Amino acid sequence: MAKDINPPRGMRDFLPADKGKRENALAVIRGVYESYGFQEIETPALENLDRLLSGQGGDNEKLAYRVMKRGAELEEAISGGSDADALADLGLRFDLTVPLTRFYATNRTSLPSVFKAVQIGPVWRAERPQKGRYRQFIQCDIDIIGDDGILAEAELITASLAALDALGLKDSLIRVNHRELLISLLTGFGINSENLSKAMIIIDKLDKLEVSGVIQELKDNLGDQVANEAEKWFDSLNTSEIPEILSDMFQVIGSQRLKFDPTLVRGMGYYTGVIFEIEHPGSGLSIGGGGRYDGMVGKWLGADVPAVGISLGFERVIELIAGGYQSSGVVLVLEDDSIEVLNHALELQRELIEQKLNVRLELKPKRLNLLLENMKANGFNRFALISSDGAKPELKYID
Amino acid sequence: MAKDINPPRGMRDFLPADKGKRENALAVIRGVYESYGFQEIETPALENLDRLLSGQGGDNEKLAYRVMKRGAELEEAISGGSDADALADLGLRFDLTVPLTRFYATNRTSLPSVFKAVQIGPVWRAERPQKGRYRQFIQCDIDIIGDDGILAEAELITASLAALDALGLKDSLIRVNHRELLISLLTGFGINSENLSKAMIIIDKLDKLEVSGVIQELKDNLGDQVANEAEKWFDSLNTSEIPEILSDMFQVIGSQRLKFDPTLVRGMGYYTGVIFEIEHPGSGLSIGGGGRYDGMVGKWLGADVPAVGISLGFERVIELIAGGYQSSGVVLVLEDDSIEVLNHALELQRELIEQKLNVRLELKPKRLNLLLENMKANGFNRFALISSDGAKPELKYID
Numbered sequence: 097m098a099k100d101i102n103p104p105r106g107m108r109d110f111l112p113a114d115k116g117k118r119e120n121a122l123a124v125i126r127g128v129y130e131s132y133g134f135q136e137i138e139t140p141a142l143e144n145l146d147r148l149l150s151g152q153g154g155d156n157e158k159l160a161y162r163v164m165k166r167g168a169e170l171e172e173a174i175s176g177g178s179d180a181d182a183l184a185d186l187g188l189r190f191d192l193t194v195p196l197t198r199f200y201a202t203n204r205t206s207l208p209s210v211f212k213a214v215q216i217g218p219v220w221r222a223e224r225p226q227k228g229r230y231r232q233f234i235q236c237d238i239d240i241i242g243d244d245g246i247l248a249e250a251e252l253i254t255a256s257l258a259a260l261d262a263l264g265l266k267d268s269l270i271r272v273n274h275r276e277l278l279i280s281l282l283t284g285f286g287i288n289s290e291n292l293s294k295a296m297i298i299i300d301k302l303d304k305l306e307v308s309g310v311i312q313e314l315k316d317n318l319g320d321q322v323a324n325e326a327e328k329w330f331d332s333l334n335t336s337e338i339p340e341i342l343s344d345m346f347q348v349i350g351s352q353r354l355k356f357d358p359t360l361v362r363g364m365g366y367y368t369g370v371i372f373e374i375e376h377p378g379s380g381l382s383i384g385g386g387g388r389y390d391g392m393v394g395k396w397l398g399a400d401v402p403a404v405g406i407s408l409g410f411e412r413v414i415e416l417i418a419g420g421y422q423s424s425g426v427v428l429v430l431e432d433d434s435i436e437v438l439n440h441a442l443e444l445q446r447e448l449i450e451q452k453l454n455v456r457l458e459l460k461p462k463r464l465n466l467l468l469e470n471m472k473a474n475g476f477n478r479f480a481l482i483s484s485d486g487a488k489p490e491l492k493y494i495d
Numbered sequence: 496m497a498k499d500i501n502p503p504r505g506m507r508d509f510l511p512a513d514k515g516k517r518e519n520a521l522a523v524i525r526g527v528y529e530s531y532g533f534q535e536i537e538t539p540a541l542e543n544l545d546r547l548l549s550g551q552g553g554d555n556e557k558l559a560y561r562v563m564k565r566g567a568e569l570e571e572a573i574s575g576g577s578d579a580d581a582l583a584d585l586g587l588r589f590d591l592t593v594p595l596t597r598f599y600a601t602n603r604t605s606l607p608s609v610f611k612a613v614q615i616g617p618v619w620r621a622e623r624p625q626k627g628r629y630r631q632f633i634q635c636d637i638d639i640i641g642d643d644g645i646l647a648e649a650e651l652i653t654a655s656l657a658a659l660d661a662l663g664l665k666d667s668l669i670r671v672n673h674r675e676l677l678i679s680l681l682t683g684f685g686i687n688s689e690n691l692s693k694a695m696i697i698i699d700k701l702d703k704l705e706v707s708g709v710i711q712e713l714k715d716n717l718g719d720q721v722a723n724e725a726e727k728w729f730d731s732l733n734t735s736e737i738p739e740i741l742s743d744m745f746q747v748i749g750s751q752r753l754k755f756d757p758t759l760v761r762g763m764g765y766y767t768g769v770i771f772e773i774e775h776p777g778s779g780l781s782i783g784g785g786g787r788y789d790g791m792v793g794k795w796l797g798a799d800v801p802a803v804g805i806s807l808g809f810e811r812v813i814e815l816i817a818g819g820y821q822s823s824g825v826v827l828v829l830e831d832d833s834i835e836v837l838n839h840a841l842e843l844q845r846e847l848i849e850q851k852l853n854v855r856l857e858l859k860p861k862r863l864n865l866l867l868e869n870m871k872a873n874g875f876n877r878f879a880l881i882s883s884d885g886a887k888p889e890l891k892y893i894d
Binding site: 101102103104107108109110111112115116118119123126130131132133135136137138139140141142143144161162163164166170174179180183184186188198199201202203206207208209210212218220222232243245246247250251254258344347348396397425427430433435438439442445449452453454455456457458459461467470471474476 | 562
């Protein structure tokens with residue numbers, strides 16, 4: 097009897113057409129980032145749990161998959177009557193930023209003094225599955241560690257836009273703000289420093305709550321005066337006048353694909369300077385984001401190390417790209433699997449592969465048309481029949 | 496103070512040079528397999544635990560990392576006084592074969608009737624870490640599902656050897672045997688059917704125990720007669736006379752890169768026909784292996800589905816390949832990060848990237864020579880100084 101055969105909840109199988117599309121897109125991103133001088137690294141999917149949950153991952157820490165201890169350590173934890181937390185010692189990474197900071201601390205003596213990293217790989221979050229949100233998904237991050245100046249930001253923006261352009265997403269824009277602008281704005285509303293992050297979290301909900309909802313929530317949490325000041329500010333929002341702190345960036349990148357957004361917050365607590373979010377008219381959600389996080393890398397080293405990064409949300413990016421097979425492969429259909437026919441087919445396959453074709457061998461089925469139809473849908477648009485007479489067959493298009 | 500900053504035990508960080516070498520090799524393997532008509536798929540890193548531990552993974556099941564339940568389910572399992580097993584619901588895959596059989600069952604209606612799959616990805620095993628053995632490592636598998644004939648075996652061997660050739664490992668050989676040969680041999684020794692797998696496990700230790708050790712162990716476990724018969728057989732081993740059941744394969748592939756090995760067993764219990772192991776003179780260990788496993792895919796479907804596969808042990812393959820950067824990149828050294836210099840540098844970078852160069856921007860440090868030396872070691876062999884005068888700088892080689 098057939099058993100339950102689905103992948104785990106919120107996780108996906110990728111069939112050949114999708115997998116091919118994804119690998120092609122990743123190769124494009126990888127190639128562009130490399131051409132801009134970024135260097136790819138890789139960290140393990142697992143990190144020690146105490147490090148993963150050390151407070152740098154924000155709310156994502158709650159979503160970490162925990163991996164159980166093994167052998168004697170597990171027995172000890174159980175017999176010690178430990179709570180659930182003590183039964184796990186490893187966790188699946190929920191982003192590529194926490195592992196990057198650990199990687200930098202581990203390997204810094206082998207890295208250039210300004211380290212420009214590419215990371216492309218899966219992350220795991222035990223989120224409630226919903227449309228477009230998965231429990232395993234790919235992130236594509238670039239980060240520059242060791243440069244506290246505008247060059248780093250300019251490179252990240254340039255390379256990210258070039259990658260999106262190479263994927264055909266030339267309408268992508270980057271919205272930009274600066275944490276210092278937010279802090280001075282909110283302080284001006286009369287919010288004291290303990291309440292700053294609470295206020296930022298509320299403003300970050302602008303997408304969902306709209307202006308009136310945000311003002312209401314500010315009122316409920318931080319009082320009338322703050323709400324009134326915020327209302328005045330929303331009424332007079334000016335995105336065309338670029339603040340001094342961002343003006344160099346706009347002069348370097350230009351304002352065609354950079355947009356000042358004074359309401360941009362970004363959820364993560366670790367940002368210390370400029371923050372980005374990437375948008376595309378084809379997607380209602382942001383397709384990437386990032387910012388400067390100067391305090392984070394140093395935590396493992398006990399020293400300050402400047403860092404800034406942009407992450408592309410690959411699952412949202414890939415949905416904006418047209419896919420499908422290019423249909424340039426050849427199917428060699430073998431009349432039978434006698435040694436003569438096999439040898440003939442393998443030889444012809446080798447020749448055609450040398451001509452840069454994808455060549456698939458198939459034993460002739462009863463219903464040849466059905467096979468050819470199916471092969472065409474899988475990217476093979478020509479075929480030839482191989483018989484034992486050894487004659488060189490003609491390649492025909494599958495109609 | 497610096498904290499412990501190592502990756503988890505038995506797992507590795509990959510620095511840019513290693514990561515680049517690995518990605519290049521994977522792209523070669525992927526490209527060759529695609530040219531031979533195989534189609535890449537992907538399954539999640541996690542599978543439901545009961546499926547992962549359903550007996551198809553052999554000893555590897557004991558090495559599976561278990562992922563803890565979450566939220567209410569975890570609380571319930573704990574308050575129910577469950578044992579450790581009931582606290583986990585997911586596991587990290589320990590090979591790509593068990594997930595493939597699940598994938599096929601899930602998606603078979605969308606797949607060609609003969610499905611030729613490529614899978615390239617990490618697997619996880621909680622083994623005792625030792626030299627050359629890791630807890631996260633990459634496997635590269637090709638499998639043909641739905642073809643019970645020699646064509647499938649011939650394609651797998653041809654494509655695997657082509658992939659190794661493309662990586663420069665032209666001295667790779669495939670040792671081959673057949674489970675039916677082993678069964679008839681062992682039955683001839685007087686071993687009854689219940690003891691067959693015990694005998695195979697002993698013979699599989701030939702590498703470690705050598706002939707005398709294997710005979711001793713057969714004697715201890717299965718008696719004098721079996722040991723005497725085995726000794727006679729070892730004395731008269733004949734690898735040049737190809738048995739009938741393998742003769743078609745040798746005629747198709749040729750005996751130059753195929754070697755009959757009557758002592759080849761392969762550990763996994765699920766093999767039903769031909770078995771392979773790939774060797775290379777540069778490695779004392781096998782660099783790949785596989786075989787026919789006709790009974791396994793059908794388990795999820797309640798029907799028999801023929802299947803055969805070969806897996807390349809990527810970690811062993813990559814050690815046989817020379818690496819290193821190609822050194823064709825350019826470093827543009829910025830005199831300062833003024834807007835003029837930044838704009839000038841970004842423009843030149845774009846031009847050079849269009850000429851297919853990798854171009855890295857660096858702010859001029861106090862010790863330029865140190866930077867250039869480091870950059871050269873990272874694959875950038877030319878540089879130019881960018882100043883604010885806007886003049887087009889000359890590219891110079893880094894000596």
